Amino acid sequence: MGDVVRGGGSSGWLDAIGAPVSRRAALAAGLALAATPAVGSADDEPPALRDLAAAKGLRFGNAVNPRTIVGARGRLVTAECNILVAENEFKFGTVRPDERTFSLAPADRVARFADGRGIPLRGHNLFWNQPDYVPAWLTERNLGPRPRIALEDLLVQHVRVMARRYPRVVSWDVINETVVPETGAMRDTVATRLLGDRVLDLTFAAARQAMPRAELVYNDYMNWEPGNDPHRSGVLRVLEGMRKRGVPCDALGLQSHLAVPDGPPGSAFGGRQSTWRRFLKEVNDLGYRLLVTELDVDDRKAPSETARRDEMVAETTRAYLDVTLDNPTVRDVLCWGLDDGVSWLQGFLPRPDGRPQRGCPYDALLRPKPMRAAIAAAIRAAPARA
Numbered sequence: 001m002g003d004v005v006r007g008g009g010s011s012g013w014l015d016a017i018g019a020p021v022s023r024r025a026a027l028a029a030g031l032a033l034a035a036t037p038a039v040g041s042a043d044d045e046p047p048a049l050r051d052l053a054a055a056k057g058l059r060f061g062n063a064v065n066p067r068t069i070v071g072a073r074g075r076l077v078t079a080e081c082n083i084l085v086a087e088n089e090f091k092f093g094t095v096r097p098d099e100r101t102f103s104l105a106p107a108d109r110v111a112r113f114a115d116g117r118g119i120p121l122r123g124h125n126l127f128w129n130q131p132d133y134v135p136a137w138l139t140e141r142n143l144g145p146r147p148r149i150a151l152e153d154l155l156v157q158h159v160r161v162m163a164r165r166y167p168r169v170v171s172w173d174v175i176n177e178t179v180v181p182e183t184g185a186m187r188d189t190v191a192t193r194l195l196g197d198r199v200l201d202l203t204f205a206a207a208r209q210a211m212p213r214a215e216l217v218y219n220d221y222m223n224w225e226p227g228n229d230p231h232r233s234g235v236l237r238v239l240e241g242m243r244k245r246g247v248p249c250d251a252l253g254l255q256s257h258l259a260v261p262d263g264p265p266g267s268a269f270g271g272r273q274s275t276w277r278r279f280l281k282e283v284n285d286l287g288y289r290l291l292v293t294e295l296d297v298d299d300r301k302a303p304s305e306t307a308r309r310d311e312m313v314a315e316t317t318r319a320y321l322d323v324t325l326d327n328p329t330v331r332d333v334l335c336w337g338l339d340d341g342v343s344w345l346q347g348f349l350p351r352p353d354g355r356p357q358r359g360c361p362y363d364a365l366l367r368p369k370p371m372r373a374a375i376a377a378a379i380r381a382a383p384a385r386a
Ligand code: XIL
Pocket: 087, 088, 176, 255, 294, 344
């Protein structure tokens, strides 16, 4: 991408309501365009995020699912991304609806999409150690006279099946969200009750053995917002413990489900930059790399007015990415949905005013928003990776 196309008059592409549409969105929408490269002109199409990222030794990506890899959305994802992850299709709960079944058709569809386009794929996740997401059949299952061993076998077998089926996954979230945000303690699940920290040890060890070349990640949502201190401390304890026990974990996944802050614009991030920078450094000092795995912005604290909201979402994104991308161990940035029309935020964190959340880089009509420009600007400002 990065080429420039003109059409629809000198002001660029116009959509049905008269707003300028990027070539990328126009392509995504299936509009026929006449290619007339004109590098350097005023209506230059901004380069694709994947190209901006690649120029810095980074990858830009997104979470997709079988419904968002088709049609216009599929084309947009292909144009913008050089890494992908499946939103739900690789999760233990999806793959294992019951004790005997491996339901892999949806994951296969996502893997085929990525493979077919030569786009690297992340795996998310091998085990989500969060009570809400451990399937009931496992929690309630009678694991027999030797429950620990039965559970270990089940986890190891799961890892091996996934590794064999998806050998091209470059990076796996091995364990997701094992820390209680409010206290920093390990979450109470059937796995933690039976195995304690060994749930981490054996799942990571099985993953390393089954896919020695894949990056292995612990993924969590300890954020930079105030109130996240116990969560960050708990994650640091988990990472430190794994290091001491020789657990083969390579990186911490920063989910990065951000929220627009309270308070006046500009001043809102004061203090957080240094807290966050310090946290990232502590993670590095324990010997882990970092990656941004699930970026989006909850805009419930922003006013209803669309333009102001978009501005606040963009400011939040820029402030966060500036600090995070300044850390040279961060090489991947993935959004959790490229457009508001498919964002999980709509269902999980609905706005009190009933309007849709606007926490993704594109709106539901696939028009780029200030958040996309903020991501592009942060990537441009980031130091190049060696
Ligand atoms: C979310 C999905 O987006 C939803 O569709 C699903 O119903 C619940 O999970 N942290 C994670 C992701 O690690 O797997 C979550 O994805 C969002 C929060």
